[in-house]
Amino acid sequence: MTIRVVLVDDQELIRMGFRMVLDARSDIDVVGEAADGETALALLETVEADVVLMDVRMPRLNGVEATRRIRAGGDVPRVLILTTFDLDEYAYDALRAGASGFLLKDTPLDDLVSAIRHVHSGDAVVAPSTTRRLLTHFVDGRPAGEGTRPAPAGLDRLTAREREVLVLVAQGLSNAEIAGHLVLSEGTVKTHVGRILTKLGLRDRVQAVVLAYESGVVTAGEQ
Secondary structure (H helix, E strand, O other): OOEEEEEEOOOHHHHHHHHHHHHOOOOEEEEEEEOOHHHHHHHHOOOOOOEEEEEOOOOOOOHHHHHHHHHHOOOOOEEEEEEOOOOOHHHHHHHHHOOOEEEEOOOOHHHHHHHHHHHHOOOOEOOOHHHHHHHHHHHHOOOHHHOOOOOOHHHHHOOHHHHHHHHHHHOOOOHHHHHHHHOOOHHHHHHHHHHHHHHHOOOOHHHHHHHHHHOOOOOHHHO
């Protein structure tokens, strides 16, 4: 199965570099490019894409709002955020808007390709330490008056095991790592994660991570 990718970045050289790398992979096809969010939205009306590589800092329409509008339309395409800075408030806002993860622009190329494949398969890129630092920095670093966000009603519907799995997901563990930690099969963990997302009304693991931090289920000290 070919993964159809759209590149969105206001720097043409970056788009060119990514295209060269991705077009060399037999299972990835770059179907379009855009230099800003508005152009990207227009492009996605004319081409079918599975994954959008989205810069966050662009003219006209930034990657956060573009991500929000794309994800409001349904499950496809998924958005993978690209940023120059690992502590980038725009990247954090994009995760809240529905992005499936974020990568630094200097991420090793094999990791970029792997991330695209993970996102396409329905997973989310949450394990890198930069993602956890980003969440910790912007959630725990809010003004004191903001406190934590009210816990969603669905949290009290989680079983003790599901809540335990949510904490481990929020700490950046993969299903395999959670299975080893809890001495469960990977299939059982996947089932628990699916139930957590359903009960909390979330799209994917990234939104579960954001919710866990914002509601106080996980704090920086639990990293």
